[in-house]
Amino acid sequence: xxxxxxxxxxxxxxxxxxxxxxxxxxxxxxxxxxxxxxxxxxxxxxxxxxxxxxxxxxxxxxxxxxxxxxxxxxxxxxxxxxxxxxxxxxxxxxxxxxxxxxxxxxxxxxxxxxxxxxxxxxxxxxxxxxxxxxxxxxxxxxxxxxxxxxxxxxxxxxxxxxxxxxxxxxxxxxxxxxxxxxxxxxxxxxxxxxxxxxxxxxxxxxxxxxxxxxxxxxxxxxxxxxxxxxxxxxxxxxxxxxxxxxxxxxxxxxxxxxxxxxxxxxxxxxxxxxxxxxxxxxxxxxxxxxxxxxxxxxxxxxxxxxxxxxxxxxxxxxxxxxxxxxxxxxxxx
Amino acid sequence: xxxxxxxxxxxxxxxxxxxxxxxxxxxxxxxxxxxxxxxxxxxxxxxxxxxxxxxxxxxxxxxxxxxxxxxxxxxxxxxxxxxxxxxxxxxxxxxxxxxxxxxxxxxxxxxxxxxxxxxxxxxxxxxxxxxxxxxxxxxxxxxxxxxxxxxxxxxxxxxxxxxxxxxxxxxxxxxxxxxxxxxxxxxxxxxxxxxxxxxxxxxxxxxxxxxxxxxxxxxxxxxxxxxxxxxxxxxxxxxxxxxxxxxxxxxxxxxxxxxxxxxxxxxxxxxxxxxxxxxxxxxxxxxxxxxxxxxxxxxxxxxxxxxxxxxxxxxxxxxxxxxxxxxxxxxxxxxxxxxxxxxxxxxxxxxxxxxxxxxxxxxxxxxxxxxxxxxxxxxxx
Ligand code: SF4
Ligand code: SF4
Numbered sequence: 001x002x003x004x005x006x007x008x009x010x011x012x013x014x015x016x017x018x019x020x021x022x023x024x025x026x027x028x029x030x031x032x033x034x035x036x037x038x039x040x041x042x043x044x045x046x047x048x049x050x051x052x053x054x055x056x057x058x059x060x061x062x063x064x065x066x067x068x069x070x071x072x073x074x075x076x077x078x079x080x081x082x083x084x085x086x087x088x089x090x091x092x093x094x095x096x097x098x099x100x101x102x103x104x105x106x107x108x109x110x111x112x113x114x115x116x117x118x119x120x121x122x123x124x125x126x127x128x129x130x131x132x133x134x135x136x137x138x139x140x141x142x143x144x145x146x147x148x149x150x151x152x153x154x155x156x157x158x159x160x161x162x163x164x165x166x167x168x169x170x171x172x173x174x175x176x177x178x179x180x181x182x183x184x185x186x187x188x189x190x191x192x193x194x195x196x197x198x199x200x201x202x203x204x205x206x207x208x209x210x211x212x213x214x215x216x217x218x219x220x221x222x223x224x225x226x227x228x229x230x231x232x233x234x235x236x237x238x239x240x241x242x243x244x245x246x247x248x249x250x251x252x253x254x255x256x257x258x259x260x261x262x263x264x265x266x267x268x269x270x271x272x273x274x275x276x277x278x279x280x281x282x283x284x285x286x287x288x289x290x291x292x293x294x295x296x297x298x299x300x301x302x303x304x305x306x307x308x309x310x311x312x313x314x315x316x317x318x319x320x321x322x323x324x325x326x327x328x329x330x331x332x333x
Numbered sequence: 334x335x336x337x338x339x340x341x342x343x344x345x346x347x348x349x350x351x352x353x354x355x356x357x358x359x360x361x362x363x364x365x366x367x368x369x370x371x372x373x374x375x376x377x378x379x380x381x382x383x384x385x386x387x388x389x390x391x392x393x394x395x396x397x398x399x400x401x402x403x404x405x406x407x408x409x410x411x412x413x414x415x416x417x418x419x420x421x422x423x424x425x426x427x428x429x430x431x432x433x434x435x436x437x438x439x440x441x442x443x444x445x446x447x448x449x450x451x452x453x454x455x456x457x458x459x460x461x462x463x464x465x466x467x468x469x470x471x472x473x474x475x476x477x478x479x480x481x482x483x484x485x486x487x488x489x490x491x492x493x494x495x496x497x498x499x500x501x502x503x504x505x506x507x508x509x510x511x512x513x514x515x516x517x518x519x520x521x522x523x524x525x526x527x528x529x530x531x532x533x534x535x536x537x538x539x540x541x542x543x544x545x546x547x548x549x550x551x552x553x554x555x556x557x558x559x560x561x562x563x564x565x566x567x568x569x570x571x572x573x574x575x576x577x578x579x580x581x582x583x584x585x586x587x588x589x590x591x592x593x594x595x596x597x598x599x600x601x602x603x604x605x606x607x608x609x610x611x612x613x614x615x616x617x618x619x620x621x622x623x624x625x626x627x628x629x630x631x632x633x634x635x636x637x638x639x640x641x642x643x644x645x646x647x648x649x650x651x652x653x654x655x656x657x658x659x660x661x662x663x664x665x666x667x668x669x670x671x672x673x674x675x676x677x678x679x680x681x682x683x684x685x686x687x688x689x690x691x692x693x694x695x696x697x698x699x700x701x702x703x704x705x706x707x708x709x710x711x712x713x714x
Contacts, residue, residue: 308710313385313386315348315385316352316389316390317385317386317387317389318389319383319384319385319709319710320708320709322707322708322709
């Protein structure tokens with residue numbers, strides 16, 4: 001018989017302790033966690049950055065990643081986007097009774113792997129088991145503390161004349177999840193872009209690049225990031241439609257379901273606003289990372305339509321690229 | 334589902350082709366005696382025109398009028414109320430397609446009903462309703478069917494399959510509407526306050542997907558009886574541009590005909606097998622109310638007598654209200670759907686009415702005219 005999680009393992013008693021010890025501590029063990037205190041005592045950080053996020057993806061395992069990897073990437077990437085090197089994470093899991101033990105182990109292992117890529121450790125955690133039907137398999141919440149390696153990255157630093165660059169092709173995570181959920185078989189393997197971005201940011205900073213703003217294009221996709229930036233600064237961001245990198249697989253799914261790639265979620269793709277003079281070097285550095293050969297300068301910051309994102313088509317027409325709204329739903333026909 | 338990713342669309346969005354067509358239209362349009370108002374019947378075309386900025390490529394003598402073409406936009410509140418009431422019944426699962434769940438009725442939208450605990454599911458294909466029915470034998474699954482001629486065969490196939498398999502817990506609420514009747518209404522109808530609608534629409538662009546099923550033949554009467562040329566066009570920018578060019582040529586050459594731009598899959602006859610199956614299961618309704626347009630004779634379908642026991646409208650007749658409900662006072666969806674007004678003429682456009690808080694359904698469906706204007710703006714004019 002398969003081993004599954006039972007409600008008893010969330011009781012706070014012996015079974016609960018055993019689960020935590022055998023699954024979580026075994027993988028995440030480190031000096032701070034091992035003390036087993038109520039709260040982690042951390043070393044003082046120079047310029048701390050703090051963030052938190054919850055993860056509720058269905059299915060738990062998808063092409064290119066799983067909820068464990070996602071929960072580390074998501075939180076570490078938020079830190080990285082502020083120029084922060086990820087240091088300490090907390091990890092809180094809510095498990096639905098009946099989840100297979102093997103799945104849990106697999107998720108924990110990918111958390112561990114992703115932590116190493118960021119050079120971060122888990123210093124605090126919590127485990128709850130809830131009755132079947134209360135959650136969809138497993139939910140994870142991670143909070144993270146990082147240390148900023150530089151000042152001066154932020155939405156307010158964006159100025160007219162800045163170039164806009166995306167770090168790779170867009171829409172992969174959203175498309176992969178849709179395909180997995182709807183049981184579409186893809187001829188060529190479409191994988192989520194799920195990845196940790198601190199290594200990218202570290203290489204940029206090491207090379208002396210000072211981006212004005214960085215943002216990972218998660219829910220709401222590229223469109224949400226650009227609109228947020230345009231809105232916050234009352235500037236106009238003008239994008240060349242032709243330059244936006246999109247893979248054939250993602251385009252295919254979008255065609256089928258009537259979506260726009262710019263609205264689809266990413267989990268390892270970020271947008272930059274920076275001095276145009278830095279663009280060639282940035283593109284060269286990004287090339288070293290998976291998908292980075294698709295990195296592109298897609299537009300620039302202007303003043304024409306304050307607060308709006310304008311999309312220029314290759315046949316000479318223009319329109320707004322609006323905020324994504326509501327649930328993403330497929331067209332009727 | 335298996336995806337072929339052979340860049341189906343690339344040629345139809347080719348910048349050079351689009352530019353070349355724009356030039357052809359420009360040159361051809363010089364020969365026009367007077368401006369031409371082209372109504373695109375389907376919201377899919379409105380969407381293409383706005384999304385790709387096609388208006389910006391055309392001379393001033395060619396104007397688009399946005400038609401009633403979306404089964405989501407034209408669904409009256411009464412029908413949406415039916416859906417939300419049914420969804421709230423104990424042991425009922427309400428299944429529908431895409432955008433429908435966002436449209437507000439007088440008691441909120443299906444999305445709201447869902448957030449309050451109703452079991453509402455949206456599917457990509459009507460056949461998924463069958464799966465849901467089989468997986469939930471102790472529940473009643475109601476398929477809220479919507480769409481033009483395009484989606485009707487899928488509903489027919491669902492009903493046929495469910496009958497053959499002896500599935501007992503699947504009912505249908507039928508809201509399928511038909512295109513030619515509403516086009517006729519737009520030309521025929523008169524409003525006592527406004528001269529006549531009649532003079533505004535000079536020609537139609539017909540949606541290709543409708544004609545893939547029903548054939549181009551359904552539009553025969555428009556050039557013949559009404560003197561309005563029709564070109565059945567696809568949804569890609571190249572298709573729409575070519576369709577416009579074909580219409581302009583007709584005017585310049587003083588012809589008035591039914592033509593097919595979308596020869597890739599549209600024929601005069603259409604898909605006869607599908608037509609037969611629809612015939613078997615559905616018949617015309619006497620009247621159907623279109624949101625903004627009022628009651629239009631024979632413009633929708635219902636289940637035939639032989640299938641009456643599967644008709645949710647009959648089975649739940651006791652709890653489904655029949656009174657008509659007025660639209661929001663300020664909403665001019667009706668005029669927009671008739672081609673009498675542009676979305677931007679509405680007083681609440683973009684202020685009290687936005688895609689995230691729509692007052693009228695033209696703003697709800699992502700292909701409604703108001704939503705398209707709001708989303709894409711109209712940068713040149
Ligand atoms: S859903 Fe879209 S494509 Fe289908 S009929 Fe409506 S407007 Fe046209
Ligand atoms: S803007 Fe809103 S209220 Fe006005 S016509 Fe359009 S949908 Fe109706």
